[in-house]
Amino acid sequence: LSGANVIGLDVGTSGCRALAVDDAGGVLAEAQAELPPSVRVGAGCAEQHPQDWWRAVQQVLSALMRQCGGLHPRALCLDATSATVLLCDPQGQPLGPALMYDDSRARTQAADIEPIAPPDSPARGASSSLAKLLWLRARHQPSAPTLALHQADWLSGCLSGCFGISDWNNSLKMGFDPLTQRWPDWLDELGLAPVCLPEVFAPGTDLGPVAPEVAAATGLPADLRILAGTTDSTAAVLATGALQSGDAVTSLGSTLVLKMVAAAPVTAPEFGVYSHRLGADWLLGGASNSGGAVLRQFFEPKVLKALSARIDPTRDSGLDYYPLPGIGERFPINDPRLVPRMQPRPAADVRFLHGLLEGIARIEQTGYQRLRQLGAPAPRRVLTIGGGARNVVWTQIRERLLGVPVEVAAQQQAAYGAARLALRQDQSG
Numbered sequence: 001l002s003g004a005n006v007i008g009l010d011v012g013t014s015g016c017r018a019l020a021v022d023d024a025g026g027v028l029a030e031a032q033a034e035l036p037p038s039v040r041v042g043a044g045c046a047e048q049h050p051q052d053w054w055r056a057v058q059q060v061l062s063a064l065m066r067q068c069g070g071l072h073p074r075a076l077c078l079d080a081t082s083a084t085v086l087l088c089d090p091q092g093q094p095l096g097p098a099l100m101y102d103d104s105r106a107r108t109q110a111a112d113i114e115p116i117a118p119p120d121s122p123a124r125g126a127s128s129s130l131a132k133l134l135w136l137r138a139r140h141q142p143s144a145p146t147l148a149l150h151q152a153d154w155l156s157g158c159l160s161g162c163f164g165i166s167d168w169n170n171s172l173k174m175g176f177d178p179l180t181q182r183w184p185d186w187l188d189e190l191g192l193a194p195v196c197l198p199e200v201f202a203p204g205t206d207l208g209p210v211a212p213e214v215a216a217a218t219g220l221p222a223d224l225r226i227l228a229g230t231t232d233s234t235a236a237v238l239a240t241g242a243l244q245s246g247d248a249v250t251s252l253g254s255t256l257v258l259k260m261v262a263a264a265p266v267t268a269p270e271f272g273v274y275s276h277r278l279g280a281d282w283l284l285g286g287a288s289n290s291g292g293a294v295l296r297q298f299f300e301p302k303v304l305k306a307l308s309a310r311i312d313p314t315r316d317s318g319l320d321y322y323p324l325p326g327i328g329e330r331f332p333i334n335d336p337r338l339v340p341r342m343q344p345r346p347a348a349d350v351r352f353l354h355g356l357l358e359g360i361a362r363i364e365q366t367g368y369q370r371l372r373q374l375g376a377p378a379p380r381r382v383l384t385i386g387g388g389a390r391n392v393v394w395t396q397i398r399e400r401l402l403g404v405p406v407e408v409a410a411q412q413q414a415a416y417g418a419a420r421l422a423l424r425q426d427q428s429g
């Protein structure tokens, strides 16, 4: 394997995966490891021990390097779960467990942020990195300089041996302003000291070589460059190859998530819409509560597949559903009291499923219309990922409603997106 290559590393919600990718985008090797589940210490509380992440990361990187003799990656880029936050000392020693992406206990802290942060700041809300940082500061009450880092920041630090660095994407929910590329002044009002905010770089920026002891322990080449990372959802979009303004990515997993590349940022907090900076472009998106979880309430995966095959996607079901797993919606309709509409239920399951698939497709259609109203371009094509993307009939229904090509993305793994970021960085300079 003498061809030039890079490593993309994804530390996701349940596991960790590394891919070696060559300059032509071909996957040379792959390794994965499971992560222990979050510890649920109470309602809305989810913690993990950073050392568990680091163990899994070393394990996958060692496995990757063992797998392929002659692999000599020149750069490594990693993504990890967004808004997972920890405090550590300047040498990278964690002060305690990290608060995970889905931890929402920092409600008091969110209330402290509310009057200070601008109304459209992604740092608002109990799940933001900033609220978690404040909660952790109250828990540990550090008296010496302490670093606030995201999961990806800390792991990049473990790899390079240099802590205190983040990227535009991970820092967005800590309050970093990607437009001006600085921490805004309003953060001063929170009196964060002695907690220090990270120094923030563009995703893919060369941060330096791998630490010698890490290279020795894992088999990574000593001249490997560690690059600034990104968030897992941004990496999943990059994996699809969405690059140009108007490229849209719909994720049909348990929930329905819409993303789009645009030349300018769009922010609409009332709909949960915000924008990540991606090189010269922006990645914006919104998430509906609808999605595959609703289908699961009614049909087993096997039944779903068999019934779908009997649907004629060229015809309208004649049903007007708004499928939701429970009450309340955020995007494309912001109404916490919105009631799911899945009645009347026809006697034939095929027709019922037709109505559900069409209903979710209509939410997708409305979602892109909403983004357009908010200032985004119209989608020129939709790349699609997630469990629902496997359903060919659904894809045809969606294509009919959206009026643009809907393509199943050949690459859907966040680790591949991180590798693409590394390739892009290398090729740009």
Ligand code: ADP
Residues within 6 Å of the ligand: 252, 253, 254, 255, 291, 292, 293, 294, 295, 296, 301, 304, 305, 308, 385, 386, 387, 388, 389, 390, 391, 394
């Ligand atoms: P997540 O990671 O968000 O849990 P996945 O991307 O693994 O989700 O997708 C799982 C979802 O995909 C399930 O909610 C399921 O209903 C849906 N799904 C799986 N197979 C199909 C299918 N053939 N047609 C439609 N939806 C499907």
